[in-house]
Amino acid sequence: MNIEGLRYARAVSATKSFSAAARAYGVTQPALSNGIARLERELGVTLFERSPRGVTPTPDGARILPMIDQALDALDSVVAEAHRLAHPTADTIRMGVSPLIGADLVARAFDAARNLARPRDLVLREADLTHLRDDLRAGELDIVLVPAVQAMPTFRRRVISREPVVVIDPAGSRTESPVELHAAADAAYILVPDSCGLTTFTTELFRSHDLALRTYPGEASNYRVLDEWARMGVGAALLPQSKTTPEHGGSRPLVRAGAPVEIAYEAVWDNGTPLAADLEHFVATLAQYADEGMGD
Structure with missing residues (x-):
């Protein structure tokens, strides 16, 4: 099965748009549409339907798309761990934050970084969303904490608060x-x-x-x-x-x-960096802190 087709499907599910998903991947819309069509033929089901209101999952897609997410998450974790083992990483995590991110969440991030198997220091940068996304794409930031208002489908994302x-x-x-x-x-x-x-x-x-x-x-x-x-x-x-x-x-x-x-806040990071496995644990800890806080 073509993994790229799975990623295209996840991107369309996240952006609710074939054109937005294609822009995120830097491919033409016909290329992305063809990739999803091949995936649908392999699976034997239609994943999406288009209407004047946008792109929505079909009933079959609503069942299968979460499974695609899980499969890609597992694959990304394997790749991240391989990068971590193959390439030594720096002692710092460069983290960008939106102005809407509160001091309590930043404090939890410092805690999470110190509690990694290999403790890290955080280097913070506050900026608007456009600059944070650009710096993440350019590799100048390792992770950003932002409101969950715009999908970045080529990156790993998880709601943390x-x-x-x-x-x-x-x-x-x-x-x-x-x-x-x-x-x-x-x-x-x-x-x-x-x-x-x-x-x-x-x-x-x-x-x-x-x-x-x-x-x-x-x-x-x-x-x-x-x-x-x-x-x-x-x-x-x-x-x-x-x-x-x-x-x-x-x-x-x-x-x-x-x-x-x-309003939801999410962590967004690149799974292709040597830090990716540590970032997975870092984000999981942040999400755990949030769950514990909601349970109080």
Whole structure:
């Protein structure tokens, strides 16, 4: 079975787009489509269907695509361990972080690096998403911690943390009770340049639930200004709970059908580097810390 076809299928599943998956792999869309078609012929099932709403898995694809993920993860682990054994690695992990990544998660990362079989030091760099992704592709960073808002299908990815999202809308009710997503759509939202991923998250949240996103005609420079402007009454804002100013009040938990709306953060790294096996353990430890925290 062609492994590249399996990777193409995973990329389409992650991006929900044949064209985006092809761009991520640096191949033409016909080449990627042909690779998936060959895979489907080998498997005897159709994995995806296209519609005006985009690319979605077929019922057969919904069963098989998670198995493809597991198979590729296992294969990547074998390759990573072989690289680790064949090539000595540096004593440091160069880690990029988005401005939305909180100090608690960074502290857990230092802990995880120190607890590797061969302890490592972390060298941190904070930057916007575009620079972090470019530096990861260029090999100038070993791993990045970013909001899970845009797939990088040629890289390994794992969600390591989630946190609730809140609405700041002083023009609305003064109650601190949760607000349903459909009710929150009545407000006009201030957005920021999508350097941290917050605008992508907000836009996709409304789009995926068939809700119109009304926007304030201006733009805040970053999430800190977004918080301040929303509390001044310029417009409403969606923010991760940890990025609000609690003493000012006016924040309400955002829910959908009573369940909290959350933003996810993920680790992204290149499985082709000598550090890959250590990064696997590093990320697994970060995810374990998050699971233990949610269980408290």
